[in-house]
Amino acid sequence: MDTQHDNALTHALAAIPGPVPPSGVLHVVIPHTSRFTVVGNHLAQHAELSLIAIGIAVYIQSLPTGTEVGIKALTARFPEGEVKIARALRELEAHGYLRRTRVRLTKGRVATRTVFCNQPGAVLRGAVVGAVPVVGPAVRSTTPAPTLVREHIHVPEPEPVAVPTAVPEEPRPVPEPVPVREAAHPPVRLPLRTAPTQPRRPLPHPRALTPELRQAASALLADLRRHAEELVLSEEAVEELVPGVAAWLERDATTDAIRRALTADLPKPLKHPARLLRHRLTALLPPPLPGIHDLAQPRRTPVTPFQTCDGCERAFRSHDPGHCRDCRAQYWEAA
Template sequence: MDTQHDSALTHALAGIPGPVPPSGVLHAVIPHTSRFTVVGNHLAQHAELSLVAIGVGVHIQSLPAGAAVGIKALAARFPEGEAKIACALRELEAHGYLHRTRVRLPKGRVATRTVFCNQPGAVLRGGVVPVVGPAVRSTGPARTPVREHIRVPEPVAVPEPTAVPEHRSVPEPDPVPEHRPVPEPDPVPQALHAPVRLPSRTAPTQPRRPLPHPQVLTPELRQAAAALLADLRRHAEELVLSEQDVEELVPGVAAWLERDATTDTIRRTLAADLPQPLKHPARLLRHRLTALLPAPLPGALDLTSPRRAPVTPFQTCDGCERAFRSHEPGHCRDCRAQYGEAA
């Protein structure tokens, strides 16, 4: 009873044509009727692209025209960081799937245009390149206009009518569709500038330091910390805190009070040199309580001077007048050996 059986999956696997392999993946193929994207195996099984680059390429190919595909937009959508996404975009650009060029808009502004090619090999051979957006005047050499890929219906072969008696009417065949001329689209615009290369490495984000907490949050510490935080707006009108902000910042102020910081010291530290305008007072107070936390005061035993080890004084040898260390006067080691004295 520890193994669950899915009857629907069992029937789906039973319908797989041909022999079932003993190991590896099995495909239960169900045709899509809506919301699907055709992706070539040259991208899904690319031998040189990383798995992150393949996933980013498939995601970009599934987006509609005009969607944001920058590093910030992709990092907000997926759990991968900006460094991984930037590296994946560079891989796609190196293998011809992604093209980023800078174009000049009609009002003089410069923008980055991103074009994703689902078949880079066809682009190199002069295939179809759909371009979305207004045409841009090009300063480079003229390019050959690319014909739009439009499917023209083939003529339908109509069989000749067979001989029938005169009293029967023969239905007329359907008219053959005429061949209409294919319109030529505007030429593909040329990029004004070279592709923009992103930096090879982005600055890593530093982890957020936790708010300090006291060893024991007593009711007295909680009450004193809450009163200090609520009283800050009397000294700086920008520091207006809600009840939730006061409740979250109470452990940080209690940690300062536990380390023998006075209320005046905490108030001056939190309310001094405020930025103008101050948009998030609770975040500023949290940062100052965390980054400027004072060190704990040393104890009485820590401030005493360390005890020095006792030093053996020097003595003058009565025999050879040489100095040696000893607590009592007498002879040095060589003279004791000469006179036969004990050490």
């Protein structure tokens, strides 16, 4: 079977008239007699539509009337996901090939009416010269009219109709259609889904960069390559990172704690060691150690104790024993 197929293709290539180009595509054109759809080059070779949008447009043109062409239906038919198919449908809408509107049906129902136009430029020319778009199959006439497909109607080729013979008349000149330039559509610009870039936090600095702090920070940074081979820093990088290490030392962080924070869980491979150390010195900066007064327990507010009234034995708060407020009022009135 493969040999017969190769022989048939070889004979078809040999029958191509004219010289064969040394490279590029070769067309073996066999006329279709059934089950075909006419697609214009303005769609197949569109300069601004994506390949998925062109493929979906060709697929929609080949469907009969009433076929569902929503995002769910196209996702079930093709391996592309809903995001790519929705983006392709928006491209077709932006360039005039597709139109989706919400219409209200009987009994309060709402449906989406999808209209696909196989030639948007022809619709524009028809509006200029006064032609009327045809919905559904149309009879071939002498005046060319664009075909507007409603709900993805595929317009089949009209079958020949027997026309009775009539007395021939003098041919009348047919006016040539006025060429109208198609409206240029701007390219579809989809919104970016990337998160906004956060500004980089500044490297911490000590309150006073003394010579002792500078010397200790420089020695610690230069000694990092003994503990991690990836952390080989240049002299310029060491000078840039010295204030960050000095800020850690000023907050009473030990050299071992700083070294563990800078060398733990290094990525493999490490491309930019200086950037990693800058990020860790900034993001992992510990707070200053609290003072002795900060660690002392807060003083509790003194609480007034309960007392028992000598008259009615009711409990009340007072530093001294005696009578409650009501009993004192009664004694004052009696006095």
